[in-house]
Amino acid sequence: MREINKKLNPKKCTFGIKKGTFLGCKVNTEEIIVCPDKVGVVLNLPSPRCLKDVQKLNGKLASLNRFLSKSAKKSLSFFKTLKKYTKKSDFQWTAKVEAAFKEMIKLIAELPTLTAPMEKEKLIVYVEAAREAVSAVLMMEKEAKQMLVYFVSCALYGSETNYTLMEKPRTSVKGQILADFIVERPEGDSLNTPMEAEEELSNPWTLFTDGSSCIDSSGAGLILTNPKGAEFTYALRFRFDATNNDAKYEALIVGLIIAEQMGVKYLQANVDSRLVANQEKSVNEAEVFAVVEEKEDTWMDPLYNYLTKETLPAEKEKARVV
Incomplete structure (x- = not known):
């Protein structure tokens, strides 16, 4: 830092600690736990009564997505409600959406603890594709047990729903999960491209x-x-x-x-x-x-x-x- 003439603000930096709060999560060397305050806000929410309430709910759910399995699939009813009623006078909170809301509250009350992967550890990806959503979970094995690392989910719209179940997961997994944890080129690996291939690529x-x-x-x-x-x-x-x-x-x-x-x-x-x-x-x-x-x-x-x-x-x- 001294060589490039840069300084750090001591009030914003902490060194030598093994646990702390970062980006709304409690983080230590082995686990990532959602902050109780964020969970409490959602658990205490009443059923939405207007479009603005649904928008607030969707925003709060988005901040918990990494802890929620199949979050897009389970949130579809909220998104459809938000999309269908563009005027305040048209808003309707149906019994079906209320049931989905109650189910979501139960899931948030029991959010899992995530594991922080170490460098060069092998990761496992499980993918599920439905008609209107694609979900995936990143896991790792530790002491013969599979530990949760990250959840990701993506809703499908328009022509995206026309693809087969085998094709739907291809873009969602690559762009949102693996990029957070896997380095593009592992340390020590090298690409030995033959000269003939380099000439053709030019x-x-x-x-x-x-x-x-x-x-x-x-x-x-x-x-x-x-x-x-x-x-x-x-x-x-x-x-x-x-x-x-x-x-x-x-x-x-x-x-x-x-x-x-x-x-x-x-x-x-x-x-x-x-x-x-x-x-x-x-x-x-x-x-x-x-x-x-x-x-x-x-x-x-x-x-x-x-x-x-x-x-x-x-x-x-x-x-x-x-």
Whole structure:
């Protein structure tokens, strides 16, 4: 610290302790326990009487998610209530939602103790996929017993519910659990990439995708370019209702499928949404999309010009659409 001329505030730093409170949890060298104050606030909550009460409840449950098994699945009734009634006068707290609320209170009263994993310890992941939610738990073995490390749960919306049970867990587990505990490259490991592979990776195929939706239709465009500069252009018309993000998902998925069918081994994907770029999903091609290869001018030409040359149409209305 002295070498880089940095100082610490003694009032905000504590050294040499084995236990303490951190980010709303009581932490020691072996265990992580939720603070009783946070649990007490939820246990003393009355049944919600308005939308604002439901919003407060969802916020408090979110802070306890890591201790709750299948939290998204058990909270679906609250989220649906919040989504369905957008006006105060429309709010209804049904008997079914009340039963789910009481069940959630019972679970919070008996929250488990989590274990802090040590470096290089083997971790076990259990995943469960339902129609509207994906849940997972990270565990470790200690003295022939399986100890809880972390719970994670993700609700599925829109087109996400159409994926098979085998496909649904793929993105949820990777992004939310393992990133918290597993280092990208373990200490001592090294990547020995042959020179031939490095040369091939330097000249990958390139994929540009973009998608959009409107009231009555949705579609996307993609451009696949080989290392020699030859371009393969496709226009997609979707046979289902999709948001802009859904269209971007499907455009990337179709591009990957086409690249695989063409025997492409190394591909650099360029999308205009980081949400899409950090996800991986597969799709049933026959059910949800149709691919039409266009040889003449198409609606996706402005997208192509924007993605490759960063140019917009001269007309303001068309430029706004792009």
